[in-house]
Amino acid sequence: MLDSPDALEIDDLVVRLGGRTIIDSLSLRAEPGRVTALLGPNGAGKTTLIRCCTGILTPDAGAIRIMGDDAAAACQQGRVGMMPQTTGAWSGVRPLELLRYLASLHAHPLPIEPLAERLGLHEFASTPYRRLSGGQQQAVNLAGALVGRPELVFLDEPTAGMDPHSRRSVWSLVHDLRAAGVSVLLTTHLMDEAAELADRIWIIDHGRIALSGTVEELTADGRSLEDVFLANTDSRMRP
Template identity: 65%
Template sequence: MPDASLKLDQVSLALGGRRILNELTFDAAPGLITALLGPNGCGKTTTIRCCTGLLVPDSGSISILGFAPGSPDAAARVGLMPQSTGAWSGVRPGELLRYLASLYSHPHDPDALAAELGITGFAKTPYRRLSGGQQQLVNLAGAIIGRPEFVVLDEPTAGLDPHVRRSTWDLIRRLRDAGAGVLLTTHAMDEAEQLADHVWLMDAGRIVLGGTVAELTREASLEEVFLAHTKRGDA
Protein backbone atom coordinates (compact mmCIF):
# COMPACT_ATOMS: atom_id res chain seq x y z
CA MET A 1 0.00 0.00 0.00
CA PRO A 2 1.15 3.63 -0.47
CA ASP A 3 2.29 5.71 2.48
CA ALA A 4 -0.39 5.51 5.14
CA SER A 5 -2.87 8.27 5.93
CA LEU A 6 -3.84 6.32 9.04
CA LYS A 7 -1.46 4.09 10.96
CA LEU A 8 -2.11 2.13 14.14
CA ASP A 9 0.81 0.33 15.77
CA GLN A 10 0.32 -2.11 18.66
CA VAL A 11 -2.71 -0.24 20.00
CA SER A 12 -4.27 -1.71 23.15
CA LEU A 13 -7.16 -0.44 25.25
CA ALA A 14 -9.15 -1.84 28.15
CA LEU A 15 -12.53 -0.46 29.24
CA GLY A 16 -14.30 -1.55 32.39
CA GLY A 17 -11.66 -4.14 33.02
CA ARG A 18 -12.17 -5.76 29.60
CA ARG A 19 -9.54 -5.71 26.87
CA ILE A 20 -11.21 -4.19 23.81
CA LEU A 21 -8.18 -3.59 21.56
CA ASN A 22 -5.32 -6.06 21.66
CA GLU A 23 -2.10 -4.79 20.05
CA LEU A 24 -4.11 -3.66 17.04
CA THR A 25 -1.96 -2.85 14.02
CA PHE A 26 -3.14 -1.79 10.56
CA ASP A 27 -3.04 1.15 8.17
CA ALA A 28 -5.12 2.93 5.54
CA ALA A 29 -3.68 4.59 2.45
CA PRO A 30 -4.49 7.90 0.76
CA GLY A 31 -6.68 7.68 -2.32
CA LEU A 32 -7.95 4.21 -1.39
CA ILE A 33 -11.01 2.80 0.35
CA THR A 34 -9.97 0.61 3.28
CA ALA A 35 -12.63 -1.63 4.84
CA LEU A 36 -12.38 -2.70 8.47
CA LEU A 37 -14.58 -5.76 8.92
CA GLY A 38 -15.41 -7.72 12.04
CA PRO A 39 -18.27 -9.14 14.10
CA ASN A 40 -20.26 -7.11 16.61
CA GLY A 41 -18.20 -6.42 19.71
CA CYS A 42 -14.82 -6.96 18.05
CA GLY A 43 -13.73 -3.35 18.68
CA LYS A 44 -14.37 -1.54 15.37
CA THR A 45 -16.25 1.43 16.83
CA THR A 46 -13.76 1.68 19.70
CA THR A 47 -11.01 1.77 17.08
CA ILE A 48 -12.72 4.66 15.32
CA ARG A 49 -13.10 6.53 18.60
CA CYS A 50 -9.38 6.13 19.20
CA CYS A 51 -8.58 7.30 15.67
CA THR A 52 -10.59 10.49 16.18
CA GLY A 53 -9.30 11.26 19.66
CA LEU A 54 -12.49 10.39 21.57
CA LEU A 55 -10.63 7.62 23.39
CA VAL A 56 -6.94 7.40 24.30
CA PRO A 57 -5.30 3.96 24.04
CA ASP A 58 -3.48 2.46 27.02
CA SER A 59 -0.50 1.69 24.78
CA GLY A 60 0.63 1.83 21.18
CA SER A 61 0.49 4.73 18.73
CA ILE A 62 -1.91 6.20 16.21
CA SER A 63 -1.09 8.70 13.46
CA ILE A 64 -3.68 10.23 11.15
CA LEU A 65 -2.35 12.34 8.27
CA GLY A 66 0.84 12.60 10.31
CA PHE A 67 -0.90 14.13 13.32
CA ALA A 68 -2.17 12.93 16.68
CA PRO A 69 -5.85 11.89 16.72
CA GLY A 70 -8.12 14.71 17.84
CA SER A 71 -5.46 17.40 17.37
CA PRO A 72 -6.51 20.63 15.63
CA ASP A 73 -4.37 19.76 12.60
CA ALA A 74 -6.06 16.38 12.26
CA ALA A 75 -9.56 17.68 12.95
CA ALA A 76 -9.29 20.21 10.13
CA ARG A 77 -8.43 17.48 7.61
CA VAL A 78 -10.48 14.49 8.76
CA GLY A 79 -14.19 13.84 8.28
CA LEU A 80 -16.05 11.51 10.65
CA MET A 81 -19.38 9.80 10.13
CA PRO A 82 -20.26 8.07 13.42
CA GLN A 83 -23.08 5.56 13.89
CA SER A 84 -25.10 8.16 15.80
CA THR A 85 -24.86 11.85 16.61
CA GLY A 86 -27.16 12.58 19.51
CA ALA A 87 -25.67 16.05 19.86
CA TRP A 88 -27.49 17.07 16.67
CA SER A 89 -30.92 16.12 18.07
CA GLY A 90 -32.65 19.49 17.77
CA VAL A 91 -30.80 20.84 14.73
CA ARG A 92 -32.35 21.02 11.27
CA PRO A 93 -30.16 19.46 8.54
CA GLY A 94 -30.05 22.53 6.32
CA GLU A 95 -28.95 24.75 9.20
CA LEU A 96 -26.44 22.16 10.33
CA LEU A 97 -24.78 21.82 6.93
CA ARG A 98 -24.54 25.59 6.49
CA TYR A 99 -22.95 25.88 9.93
CA LEU A 100 -20.48 23.09 9.28
CA ALA A 101 -19.59 24.60 5.90
CA SER A 102 -18.74 27.88 7.64
CA LEU A 103 -15.98 26.11 9.59
CA TYR A 104 -13.92 25.30 6.49
CA SER A 105 -12.02 27.33 3.93
CA HIS A 106 -13.21 25.45 0.83
CA PRO A 107 -16.33 23.46 1.74
CA HIS A 108 -18.85 21.86 -0.54
CA ASP A 109 -21.86 24.03 -1.21
CA PRO A 110 -24.30 22.87 1.50
CA ASP A 111 -27.41 23.21 -0.67
CA ALA A 112 -25.82 21.34 -3.56
CA LEU A 113 -24.60 18.57 -1.26
CA ALA A 114 -28.04 18.30 0.34
CA ALA A 115 -29.59 17.97 -3.10
CA GLU A 116 -27.11 15.30 -4.20
CA LEU A 117 -27.76 13.19 -1.11
CA GLY A 118 -31.53 13.66 -1.20
CA ILE A 119 -31.62 15.71 2.00
CA THR A 120 -33.39 18.77 0.58
CA GLY A 121 -36.88 17.36 1.18
CA PHE A 122 -36.31 17.10 4.94
CA ALA A 123 -33.75 19.88 5.37
CA LYS A 124 -36.07 21.81 7.71
CA THR A 125 -37.07 18.82 9.87
CA PRO A 126 -35.34 18.50 13.26
CA TYR A 127 -32.72 15.76 13.20
CA ARG A 128 -34.39 13.79 16.00
CA ARG A 129 -37.57 13.43 13.91
CA LEU A 130 -35.79 11.94 10.91
CA SER A 131 -35.82 8.26 10.09
CA GLY A 132 -32.65 6.27 10.70
CA GLY A 133 -31.80 6.32 7.00
CA GLN A 134 -32.35 10.07 6.77
CA GLN A 135 -30.10 10.62 9.77
CA GLN A 136 -27.44 8.50 8.07
CA LEU A 137 -27.50 10.78 5.05
CA VAL A 138 -27.15 13.88 7.22
CA ASN A 139 -24.28 12.21 9.09
CA LEU A 140 -22.55 11.46 5.79
CA ALA A 141 -23.02 15.02 4.54
CA GLY A 142 -21.57 16.37 7.77
CA ALA A 143 -18.53 14.13 7.39
CA ILE A 144 -17.61 15.25 3.90
CA ILE A 145 -18.77 18.87 3.66
CA GLY A 146 -15.32 20.23 4.51
CA ARG A 147 -13.63 18.29 1.65
CA PRO A 148 -11.53 16.21 4.09
CA GLU A 149 -8.31 14.49 3.10
CA PHE A 150 -9.32 11.42 5.07
CA VAL A 151 -12.83 10.21 5.87
CA VAL A 152 -13.92 7.73 8.55
CA LEU A 153 -17.29 6.15 7.83
CA ASP A 154 -18.81 3.89 10.51
CA GLU A 155 -21.45 1.73 8.80
CA PRO A 156 -22.45 4.51 6.39
CA THR A 157 -25.29 2.68 4.62
CA ALA A 158 -27.00 1.09 7.63
CA GLY A 159 -30.75 1.67 7.31
CA LEU A 160 -30.63 2.97 3.73
CA ASP A 161 -32.90 1.60 1.01
CA PRO A 162 -31.19 -0.04 -2.01
CA HIS A 163 -31.45 3.03 -4.25
CA VAL A 164 -29.93 5.40 -1.70
CA ARG A 165 -27.36 2.77 -0.74
CA ARG A 166 -26.07 2.57 -4.31
CA SER A 167 -25.99 6.37 -4.58
CA THR A 168 -23.96 6.47 -1.36
CA TRP A 169 -21.53 3.93 -2.82
CA ASP A 170 -21.05 6.22 -5.83
CA LEU A 171 -20.35 9.17 -3.54
CA ILE A 172 -17.77 7.18 -1.54
CA ARG A 173 -16.06 6.17 -4.78
CA ARG A 174 -15.93 9.81 -5.84
CA LEU A 175 -14.27 10.72 -2.54
CA ARG A 176 -11.58 8.16 -3.30
CA ASP A 177 -11.22 9.28 -6.90
CA ALA A 178 -10.72 12.86 -5.69
CA GLY A 179 -7.73 11.65 -3.66
CA ALA A 180 -9.25 11.24 -0.20
CA GLY A 181 -8.47 8.18 1.87
CA VAL A 182 -11.52 6.40 3.28
CA LEU A 183 -11.79 4.05 6.26
CA LEU A 184 -15.07 2.17 6.10
CA THR A 185 -16.66 -0.20 8.60
CA THR A 186 -19.55 -2.36 7.44
CA HIS A 187 -21.29 -5.65 8.13
CA ALA A 188 -22.33 -5.94 4.47
CA MET A 189 -19.91 -8.19 2.63
CA ASP A 190 -21.25 -7.08 -0.75
CA GLU A 191 -20.52 -3.48 0.20
CA ALA A 192 -16.93 -4.33 1.08
CA GLU A 193 -16.54 -6.30 -2.15
CA GLN A 194 -17.88 -3.43 -4.24
CA LEU A 195 -16.01 -0.58 -2.56
CA ALA A 196 -12.84 -1.71 -0.80
CA ASP A 197 -9.37 -1.45 -2.28
CA HIS A 198 -7.99 -3.14 0.84
CA VAL A 199 -9.68 -5.16 3.59
CA TRP A 200 -8.63 -5.71 7.19
CA LEU A 201 -10.46 -8.45 9.06
CA MET A 202 -10.69 -7.81 12.80
CA ASP A 203 -11.62 -10.17 15.63
CA ALA A 204 -11.34 -9.79 19.41
CA GLY A 205 -9.52 -6.45 19.14
CA ARG A 206 -6.83 -7.45 16.69
CA ILE A 207 -6.27 -7.93 12.96
CA VAL A 208 -6.49 -11.55 11.87
CA LEU A 209 -6.25 -11.15 8.10
CA GLY A 210 -5.65 -8.50 5.47
CA GLY A 211 -5.45 -8.09 1.71
CA THR A 212 -7.34 -6.97 -1.37
CA VAL A 213 -10.75 -8.45 -2.07
CA ALA A 214 -9.23 -10.44 -4.94
CA GLU A 215 -6.52 -11.83 -2.67
CA LEU A 216 -8.94 -12.79 0.08
CA THR A 217 -11.52 -14.39 -2.21
CA ARG A 218 -9.33 -16.60 -4.40
CA GLU A 219 -10.82 -19.78 -2.93
CA ALA A 220 -13.96 -18.62 -1.11
CA SER A 221 -16.41 -15.73 -0.90
CA LEU A 222 -15.63 -12.81 1.37
CA GLU A 223 -18.47 -13.89 3.66
CA GLU A 224 -17.01 -17.38 3.91
CA VAL A 225 -13.57 -15.95 4.68
CA PHE A 226 -15.16 -13.73 7.34
CA LEU A 227 -16.92 -16.67 8.96
CA ALA A 228 -13.80 -18.81 8.90
CA HIS A 229 -11.55 -16.27 10.61
CA THR A 230 -13.86 -14.66 13.18
CA LYS A 231 -16.04 -15.80 16.03
CA ARG A 232 -19.68 -14.90 16.49
CA GLY A 233 -19.89 -11.44 18.04
CA ASP A 234 -22.07 -9.95 20.76
CA ALA A 235 -25.59 -9.21 19.63
Protein backbone atom coordinates in the same frame (compact mmCIF):
# COMPACT_ATOMS: atom_id res chain seq x y z
CA MET B 1 10.60 11.32 -4.87
CA LEU B 2 9.59 10.15 -1.43
CA ASP B 3 6.52 7.97 -1.15
CA SER B 4 3.44 9.58 0.38
CA PRO B 5 2.81 8.56 3.98
CA ASP B 6 -0.04 6.20 4.72
CA ALA B 7 -3.37 7.90 5.24
CA LEU B 8 -3.60 6.05 8.55
CA GLU B 9 -0.94 4.21 10.54
CA ILE B 10 -1.88 2.36 13.72
CA ASP B 11 0.85 0.59 15.69
CA ASP B 12 0.33 -1.75 18.65
CA LEU B 13 -2.82 0.01 19.82
CA VAL B 14 -4.27 -1.06 23.17
CA VAL B 15 -7.59 0.14 24.61
CA ARG B 16 -9.02 -1.04 27.92
CA LEU B 17 -12.52 -0.08 29.02
CA GLY B 18 -14.31 -1.25 32.13
CA GLY B 19 -11.56 -3.70 32.97
CA ARG B 20 -11.75 -5.34 29.53
CA THR B 21 -9.24 -5.15 26.68
CA ILE B 22 -11.23 -3.88 23.70
CA ILE B 23 -8.29 -3.28 21.32
CA ASP B 24 -5.42 -5.71 21.79
CA SER B 25 -2.04 -4.67 20.29
CA LEU B 26 -3.64 -3.88 16.95
CA SER B 27 -1.67 -2.58 13.95
CA LEU B 28 -3.23 -1.43 10.66
CA ARG B 29 -2.37 0.60 7.56
CA ALA B 30 -4.67 2.50 5.21
CA GLU B 31 -3.18 3.68 1.93
CA PRO B 32 -3.62 7.27 0.73
CA GLY B 33 -6.37 7.83 -1.83
CA ARG B 34 -7.82 4.36 -1.29
CA VAL B 35 -10.88 2.86 0.37
CA THR B 36 -10.07 0.62 3.33
CA ALA B 37 -12.78 -1.55 4.87
CA LEU B 38 -12.70 -2.72 8.47
CA LEU B 39 -14.93 -5.77 8.96
CA GLY B 40 -15.77 -7.51 12.19
CA PRO B 41 -18.64 -8.83 14.32
CA ASN B 42 -20.52 -6.58 16.70
CA GLY B 43 -18.25 -5.87 19.66
CA ALA B 44 -15.05 -6.64 17.78
CA GLY B 45 -13.63 -3.15 18.40
CA LYS B 46 -14.34 -1.33 15.13
CA THR B 47 -16.10 1.72 16.53
CA THR B 48 -13.68 1.95 19.46
CA LEU B 49 -10.82 2.03 16.97
CA ILE B 50 -12.42 4.88 15.01
CA ARG B 51 -13.05 6.81 18.22
CA CYS B 52 -9.36 6.56 19.06
CA CYS B 53 -8.37 7.75 15.59
CA THR B 54 -10.64 10.78 15.84
CA GLY B 55 -9.66 11.77 19.36
CA ILE B 56 -12.86 10.75 21.14
CA LEU B 57 -11.03 8.07 23.12
CA THR B 58 -7.45 8.02 24.35
CA PRO B 59 -5.75 4.62 23.92
CA ASP B 60 -3.83 3.02 26.76
CA ALA B 61 -0.85 2.25 24.53
CA GLY B 62 0.28 2.42 20.93
CA ALA B 63 0.50 5.13 18.28
CA ILE B 64 -1.81 6.58 15.62
CA ARG B 65 -0.61 8.77 12.76
CA ILE B 66 -2.73 10.36 10.06
CA MET B 67 -0.97 11.28 6.82
CA GLY B 68 2.32 11.16 8.66
CA ASP B 69 1.25 13.55 11.41
CA ASP B 70 0.04 13.15 14.95
CA ALA B 71 -3.61 12.05 14.78
CA ALA B 72 -4.83 14.68 17.24
CA ALA B 73 -3.15 17.46 15.26
CA ALA B 74 -4.64 16.22 11.96
CA CYS B 75 -8.12 16.22 13.51
CA GLN B 76 -7.67 19.70 14.97
CA GLN B 77 -6.56 20.98 11.56
CA GLY B 78 -9.83 19.80 9.98
CA ARG B 79 -8.13 17.20 7.80
CA VAL B 80 -10.29 14.36 9.13
CA GLY B 81 -14.02 13.75 8.76
CA MET B 82 -16.10 11.30 10.73
CA MET B 83 -19.53 9.82 10.11
CA PRO B 84 -20.63 8.05 13.32
CA GLN B 85 -23.13 5.19 13.50
CA THR B 86 -25.45 7.31 15.62
CA THR B 87 -25.45 10.71 17.26
CA GLY B 88 -27.79 12.30 19.75
CA ALA B 89 -26.11 15.68 19.49
CA TRP B 90 -28.32 17.01 16.71
CA SER B 91 -31.73 16.21 18.24
CA GLY B 92 -33.64 19.41 17.40
CA VAL B 93 -31.61 20.83 14.52
CA ARG B 94 -32.76 20.63 10.90
CA PRO B 95 -30.45 19.10 8.27
CA LEU B 96 -29.42 22.23 6.36
CA GLU B 97 -29.05 24.23 9.57
CA LEU B 98 -26.65 21.59 10.80
CA LEU B 99 -24.66 21.59 7.56
CA ARG B 100 -24.35 25.37 7.58
CA TYR B 101 -23.10 25.28 11.15
CA LEU B 102 -20.55 22.56 10.40
CA ALA B 103 -19.43 24.39 7.26
CA SER B 104 -18.79 27.51 9.35
CA LEU B 105 -16.17 25.59 11.32
CA HIS B 106 -13.97 25.12 8.23
CA ALA B 107 -11.94 27.55 6.16
CA HIS B 108 -12.91 26.09 2.78
CA PRO B 109 -16.05 23.98 3.14
CA LEU B 110 -17.91 22.32 0.31
CA PRO B 111 -20.86 24.30 -1.08
CA ILE B 112 -23.92 23.29 0.95
CA GLU B 113 -26.55 23.14 -1.78
CA PRO B 114 -24.83 20.68 -4.17
CA LEU B 115 -23.90 18.39 -1.28
CA ALA B 116 -27.45 18.46 0.08
CA GLU B 117 -28.82 17.79 -3.41
CA ARG B 118 -26.46 14.87 -3.94
CA LEU B 119 -27.62 13.21 -0.71
CA GLY B 120 -31.32 14.06 -1.07
CA LEU B 121 -31.44 16.25 2.03
CA HIS B 122 -33.85 18.80 0.55
CA GLU B 123 -36.67 16.25 0.72
CA PHE B 124 -36.62 16.38 4.53
CA ALA B 125 -34.88 19.72 5.11
CA SER B 126 -37.63 21.03 7.41
CA THR B 127 -37.73 17.94 9.65
CA PRO B 128 -35.83 17.98 12.97
CA TYR B 129 -33.01 15.45 13.10
CA ARG B 130 -34.67 13.37 15.84
CA ARG B 131 -37.71 12.78 13.62
CA LEU B 132 -35.77 11.55 10.61
CA SER B 133 -35.68 7.88 9.68
CA GLY B 134 -32.47 5.97 10.34
CA GLY B 135 -31.45 6.18 6.70
CA GLN B 136 -32.17 9.91 6.55
CA GLN B 137 -30.08 10.49 9.66
CA GLN B 138 -27.26 8.56 8.03
CA ALA B 139 -27.45 10.82 4.97
CA VAL B 140 -27.18 13.89 7.21
CA ASN B 141 -24.28 12.35 9.13
CA LEU B 142 -22.49 11.61 5.86
CA ALA B 143 -22.93 15.18 4.64
CA GLY B 144 -21.55 16.43 7.94
CA ALA B 145 -18.49 14.23 7.60
CA LEU B 146 -17.72 15.55 4.11
CA VAL B 147 -18.57 19.24 4.28
CA GLY B 148 -15.13 20.22 5.58
CA ARG B 149 -13.28 18.66 2.60
CA PRO B 150 -11.41 16.04 4.71
CA GLU B 151 -8.32 14.29 3.42
CA LEU B 152 -9.28 11.18 5.40
CA VAL B 153 -12.88 10.30 6.25
CA PHE B 154 -14.13 7.62 8.63
CA LEU B 155 -17.50 6.13 7.69
CA ASP B 156 -18.96 3.91 10.43
CA GLU B 157 -21.61 1.72 8.75
CA PRO B 158 -22.49 4.49 6.26
CA THR B 159 -25.49 2.77 4.65
CA ALA B 160 -27.11 1.26 7.76
CA GLY B 161 -30.88 1.78 7.54
CA MET B 162 -30.79 3.00 3.94
CA ASP B 163 -32.99 1.69 1.16
CA PRO B 164 -31.29 0.17 -1.92
CA HIS B 165 -31.50 3.41 -3.93
CA SER B 166 -29.87 5.47 -1.19
CA ARG B 167 -27.30 2.77 -0.57
CA ARG B 168 -26.19 2.79 -4.20
CA SER B 169 -26.01 6.58 -4.15
CA VAL B 170 -23.63 6.39 -1.19
CA TRP B 171 -21.55 3.80 -3.04
CA SER B 172 -21.29 6.20 -5.99
CA LEU B 173 -20.25 9.01 -3.67
CA VAL B 174 -17.53 6.85 -2.08
CA HIS B 175 -16.21 6.01 -5.55
CA ASP B 176 -16.12 9.73 -6.34
CA LEU B 177 -14.26 10.49 -3.11
CA ARG B 178 -11.66 7.90 -4.01
CA ALA B 179 -11.32 9.34 -7.52
CA ALA B 180 -10.74 12.77 -5.97
CA GLY B 181 -7.90 11.40 -3.85
CA VAL B 182 -9.76 11.31 -0.53
CA SER B 183 -8.78 8.42 1.74
CA VAL B 184 -11.72 6.50 3.20
CA LEU B 185 -11.90 4.02 6.06
CA LEU B 186 -15.31 2.42 6.42
CA THR B 187 -16.90 -0.23 8.57
CA THR B 188 -19.77 -2.34 7.31
CA HIS B 189 -21.55 -5.61 7.97
CA LEU B 190 -22.48 -5.87 4.28
CA MET B 191 -20.08 -8.12 2.42
CA ASP B 192 -21.25 -6.93 -1.00
CA GLU B 193 -20.61 -3.35 0.09
CA ALA B 194 -17.07 -4.18 1.19
CA ALA B 195 -16.42 -6.08 -2.04
CA GLU B 196 -17.75 -3.20 -4.13
CA LEU B 197 -15.92 -0.38 -2.41
CA ALA B 198 -12.75 -1.57 -0.71
CA ASP B 199 -9.25 -1.58 -2.14
CA ARG B 200 -8.12 -3.47 0.95
CA ILE B 201 -9.99 -5.24 3.73
CA TRP B 202 -8.95 -5.76 7.34
CA ILE B 203 -10.92 -8.28 9.40
CA ILE B 204 -10.93 -7.63 13.14
CA ASP B 205 -12.12 -9.89 15.95
CA HIS B 206 -11.69 -9.60 19.73
CA GLY B 207 -9.71 -6.40 19.18
CA ARG B 208 -7.08 -8.02 16.97
CA ILE B 209 -6.53 -8.17 13.22
CA ALA B 210 -7.44 -11.67 12.08
CA LEU B 211 -6.72 -11.25 8.36
CA SER B 212 -6.14 -8.62 5.69
CA GLY B 213 -5.87 -8.41 1.93
CA THR B 214 -7.62 -7.33 -1.22
CA VAL B 215 -10.93 -8.96 -2.09
CA GLU B 216 -9.13 -10.95 -4.79
CA GLU B 217 -6.50 -12.17 -2.34
CA LEU B 218 -9.01 -13.09 0.36
CA THR B 219 -11.25 -15.01 -2.04
CA ALA B 220 -8.54 -16.57 -4.21
CA ASP B 221 -9.43 -20.09 -3.03
CA GLY B 222 -12.97 -19.77 -4.35
CA ARG B 223 -14.67 -18.91 -1.07
CA SER B 224 -16.97 -15.91 -0.86
CA LEU B 225 -15.95 -12.90 1.22
CA GLU B 226 -18.69 -13.83 3.69
CA ASP B 227 -17.25 -17.35 4.05
CA VAL B 228 -13.80 -15.88 4.70
CA PHE B 229 -15.29 -13.53 7.29
CA LEU B 230 -17.13 -16.35 9.07
CA ALA B 231 -14.04 -18.56 9.11
CA ASN B 232 -11.91 -15.86 10.74
CA THR B 233 -14.30 -14.42 13.33
CA ASP B 234 -16.40 -15.76 16.19
CA SER B 235 -20.16 -15.52 16.54
CA ARG B 236 -21.39 -13.59 19.57
CA MET B 237 -24.61 -15.61 19.47
CA ARG B 238 -24.93 -19.29 20.19
CA PRO B 239 -27.21 -21.67 18.24
